[in-house]
Amino acid sequence: MNSAPVLILTAAFGDGHNAAARGLASAIQSRGGTAIVADPFAESRPKMNDFFRRLYLTLINRYPHAWNLFYLACHHLPIIEKTLFTNRPAFFRLRHLLETHRPKVVALTFPVYSHYIALLPRNLRATFQLITIVTDSISVHRLWSTAPADLWIVPNPPTAQSLHALGIPMEKINPIGFPVDPRFAAPAPHPGDEPPGEKPRVLYLLSSGLQGGPQLAKTLAAQDNWSVTIGTGRDPNIARRVEQALGPLLKKVELLGWTTEMPSILAQQHFVIGKAGGALTQETIASRTPFLVTQVVPGQEEGNFALLQEIGVAQLTPNGETAVGVIRRALAENGKGWKEWKAKLAAASKPDACFRLADLCLSMNA
Numbered sequence: 001m002n003s004a005p006v007l008i009l010t011a012a013f014g015d016g017h018n019a020a021a022r023g024l025a026s027a028i029q030s031r032g033g034t035a036i037v038a039d040p041f042a043e044s045r046p047k048m049n050d051f052f053r054r055l056y057l058t059l060i061n062r063y064p065h066a067w068n069l070f071y072l073a074c075h076h077l078p079i080i081e082k083t084l085f086t087n088r089p090a091f092f093r094l095r096h097l098l099e100t101h102r103p104k105v106v107a108l109t110f111p112v113y114s115h116y117i118a119l120l121p122r123n124l125r126a127t128f129q130l131i132t133i134v135t136d137s138i139s140v141h142r143l144w145s146t147a148p149a150d151l152w153i154v155p156n157p158p159t160a161q162s163l164h165a166l167g168i169p170m171e172k173i174n175p176i177g178f179p180v181d182p183r184f185a186a187p188a189p190h191p192g193d194e195p196p197g198e199k200p201r202v203l204y205l206l207s208s209g210l211q212g213g214p215q216l217a218k219t220l221a222a223q224d225n226w227s228v229t230i231g232t233g234r235d236p237n238i239a240r241r242v243e244q245a246l247g248p249l250l251k252k253v254e255l256l257g258w259t260t261e262m263p264s265i266l267a268q269q270h271f272v273i274g275k276a277g278g279a280l281t282q283e284t285i286a287s288r289t290p291f292l293v294t295q296v297v298p299g300q301e302e303g304n305f306a307l308l309q310e311i312g313v314a315q316l317t318p319n320g321e322t323a324v325g326v327i328r329r330a331l332a333e334n335g336k337g338w339k340e341w342k343a344k345l346a347a348a349s350k351p352d353a354c355f356r357l358a359d360l361c362l363s364m365n366a
Contacts, residue, residue, distance in 0.1 A: 016278025219320025
């Protein structure tokens, strides 16, 4: 096998970019190849990158409509393209990675990097093939299409059509799927595929952007015979707010902090509740786990919810009363609604997409 690594470029602005990068890297390594995951923005200016990452999280969680205005402005106007010069260190870091590792294949999961790559000297750009991995679904941001690549990978055929409408030839688009963690493709039976009866296992992943999140957690915890896990992530403030809201009900739930074991955790659940982030949406489809959406960030997450609508499983549950009602209706008539939900997810699931994309990268690397 060729020793040249596959260079994967990502950025911490949205969970889908990093999830796709990690999934592809793991699959390449499992196939015996070498993958290098890099974030030139974070590596070149860590303090500034952390500032903008926090600003991004603040906007999407507290001021989603302001974020949507910026998102739409960047979709219709070349704002990002015209301001690339303000972050020259990221460009130089990217060039250093290319000159150091000499990859024959570069895959990116964050669209801005393709615009930096377009500025490279011609002789350096000619040394590798570029794969753009689109992490959007259905509604594709223009940035994915306005810099050249050798191939675009998309999660599904509707997204391929959206990208084609932005001017990318269909012969350059491959709907392989979203490269989730390889563990989602494990052949082991999913405990969550067993009918729940009247005792469902429910995982609620809180977001700091949902003000009623702790109250939703309390409503879930109050249900008799439900096995409820509350994911609070990295933020200790969220965990503290949940504990205060639960009070005596705290003993009825399991609290879950940050974890790298989401593939096995999702496989055990009968229902997952959370915001329509790119990674979580794709992971619930891969694991065939019914997903109740608490919120949709305008712009970037609307396509994720549209994908769930396309599959026929979209459920918007912004509060506990609505979520409990949806789950109880799905459990009625011996779980009729839940079984229909599972069948639709199984038909749409592509848990092995990371392996097929890894094989493609390695074939191009030969």
